[in-house]
Amino acid sequence: IITCYNHVGVLHQIITCYNHVGVLHQIITCYNHVGVLHQIITCYNHVGVLHQIITCYNHVGVLHLIITCYNHVGVLHQIITCYNHVGVLHQIITCYNHVGVLHQIITCYNHVGVLHQIITCYNHVGVLHLIITCYNHVGVLHLIITCYNHVGVLHQIITYKLFQPNISVSSSMDGVSGAQQQGFQAFRGSTFSISCSIQPQYPGGSFLLSSSTHNYTQPAVNHSAHFLFPAAEPAHQGSYSCVYHVSAFSQDLSSESRLLSVTVTGVRSDPEPFIIRAVVLPLTQMLVTIGLYFYCKATRGRRPSRQEDIELDYDDLGVPAEEEGAQGAE
Template sequence: MLISMKEHLSLVSLQSLVFGWWEERVAVQETWRWNIRENGDQWGGLPPWTLKAAGVACRELDCGSAVSVGRREESSERPAWWIRSDCVESGSALRECAASSSSSSSFLTLTCSDSVRLLGGTGLCSGRLEVNSDPSDPSWSSVCEADFDQQDAQVVCRQLGCGAPSVLQGALYGEGEAPMGTKEFQCGGHESALLDCSSASERSTCSPGTAVSLTCSEPGVQLVGGESRCAGRLELEHQGEWRPVGEGYPPWTLKAAGVACRELDCGSAVSVVRREESSERPVWWIRSDCVESGSALRECAASSSSLSSLTLTCSDSVRLLGGTGLCSGRLEVNSDPSDPSWSSVCEADFDQQDAQVVCRQLGCGAPSVLQGALYGEGEAPMGTKEFQCGGHESALLDCSSASERSTCSPGTAVSLTCSEPGVQLVGGESRCAGRPGAGTSGRMETSGGGFPPWTLKAAGVACRELDCGSAVSVVRREESSERPVWWIRSDCVESGSALRECAASSSSSSSSLTLTCSDKLFQPNISVSSSMYGVSGPQQQGFKAFRGSTFTISCSIQPQYPGGSFLLSSSTHNYTQPAVNHSAHFLFPAAEPAHQGNYSCVYHVSAFSQNFSSESRLLSVTVTGVPSDPEPFIIRAVVLPLIQLLVSVGLYFYCKATRGRRPIRQEDIELDYDDLGVPAEEEGAQGAE
């Protein structure tokens, strides 16, 4: 027996239902029917209702679990209540999530399972089983494990719109508070509802820990029309009906597609594309944000009609698990598509060329970290082959391989981190201003009309990922041409996901997003020069000045913004100079002990109506009365003057000796002076004297 909303409840009754919880139950063809208003005529304004939200409403109505949620069109416009799905899913009461609307041409129809429900599980298809055997008395009781078998479980799973039972165990999801007093059910497994089964006498009590807990498999999900079972149009089964999945609210991202690929046991998500269709047909809208939160696809589904469908491509043979995003994690491989079982890879069987192939296959950038057990060992067996890739292959299974290894040492399961695909800001005045664009696979622009609107918080995450400092502004730009774009969801970016994970394909947009980031300031350089040591670069071991000597500390920075100033700072002194040609020089004409300390250069600049600063490393300055290293002083003050004295004395005696000699032939003079390296003209001048 199912419960849906009564079809012709007046607005007064509706107000009582939503705000006062006055309930009217009317038996119509052995079905309980109720009524509540939908979110309004336009589904794009507020999130469409999902089974997850419907489950909250069913529990609040004491009507079991949610089975279906649909939309009914009406010909008349009349006042209605809008109850936001995301608000209900957050745990708020229906009344808290209601907003008055002037009119609506449609309303929402829910179907709840009036006689069975699963509580305390991980979703709509798992939990502690409770039964309501008397619709006139909505009280619930647990079921004893001894009174429930596999055939009974098949009926309950079918009644809840779930797949076949996979786990039947006592107290898996707790004992609960419901009394243990149900009948023993005797189902054949073909019945549509548990109360349709025959039953034996009621049992008054059960042993502790024997309250039935049930896990049903999730309804079928498949990809059809692609080159493999892991690529194609996404379809979802619900109550025996297969429908395509249309792009709902908000648009699907790679992060959501990754959840679908894992549920399909198809590795990691590579792409998600919206396909336009010529005819409008019934589809399932599966909310991207609901899927990303960890809910099953079915819980996030809402019935609708659409002119588009979603096409996913998953990496059927490789996947990364347990990492921080789509491009990092523990590597697992499926070598046989007909047998979707996964195994880890031994570190000794995997090298940089293999990593390049895997990163390329996943749509990621080049490998940056290749390390054993960085993201844990996992549960997959260690039995893969040794791969021998050249680095140019498009898929890991295209590489040749050696014999299979049966085991590996603990801690050697390969963990891989690929760089995120290139994203840059294009069309602006600097690398940190402009439209977000992909550096490898064409333009990646965000639509200003996407959901939700971009905030400075989201822009700040993007600026940090681009290594561009803080966000200054985010502006929506109108454009005259319609062209394909990427929508990068603001809420997804704010949650900490990479830009690529939050990208959703859109067929066209008349606007784009322009970001302006502050640009991360370069670190200033600090150097020193002195009258004793000359000009030098950065002093790694510190600088030692002789008391009374002159030295200069210079600050400089790579050209980035015009103007600015430098602060030369220590624990006892602060000096400020404007930046001239992106540098400043601080002169110390006579070094004193008071000048000792650790100095740093701090660059200050104002840009985009904000102030930014960046600090250099520290430079240690020591002033001593006697140089601690006298060698340079000895060379300058003693050795060099001594050399000059010896040269002068030698020249004096040489000149004196040559003045008393007899005149000799000109050619002999030239020969003698040629040997000494003195020009012949000068000798001639001396002979004349």
């Protein structure tokens, strides 16, 4: 049993060994210059059986490495777990045999802890032999390599996965963009366009805009394509989808978007007649009414009253006003 301290009295190392034959063989525990735990090594055999656990920490005490090995015959043989400098899980390696049977699973993560790769191998004789699964930098499934035999039989499938394309629609009349909408209504004779796009994975490729009645194809430019419909017609109605095609690694890959429903209705009503009915006609009626009012007022101001007309009539007949009154009394 050895216990060490550094020059300022900080615990630095503990070493514990036994045998022959007090059996426990080796526990080493190390600390760095400021007393932060740095390494644990634990080994046994012959025959305290547990054989090797190594645990390492970095200079600030963040877990960095775990190695666990056994046999002969504590059976579990090798688990290696690695972390990066900030403690994010980076790699897990798991191997067994002889005869804990499972033989090798390697799981890798990128620098921010996103799953990057899984390698799975078996035999002899857990049988499944090699599946490699790869993910891209944001954790989306990218590649599957599957091989079997002897004798899991299936021998080699390589599958590349594409992102799902996006489909959107816009109209020059409405100025709307339909990136998220499920349906779009266009007016007959109006202009609209359908756009297809995909996140970059491979250069080139092409887009097929497909419906139940029409198919249109354009090359992918900057991973997108735009299909213009200059005059909407009923024949343009239907459910559209974007299908992206590209060749990569000697394979023809494709991926299809969701469906977008397009309907075409009658000619869009012209707002001008409504403006005439709602504004011009009431304004005209008001102006005519005002004109008639002032005309009638001016005309009535020049005409003599009814009493004056009667007196004038009697004057013309030469009848005195008094006689008029008497005759009226009779």
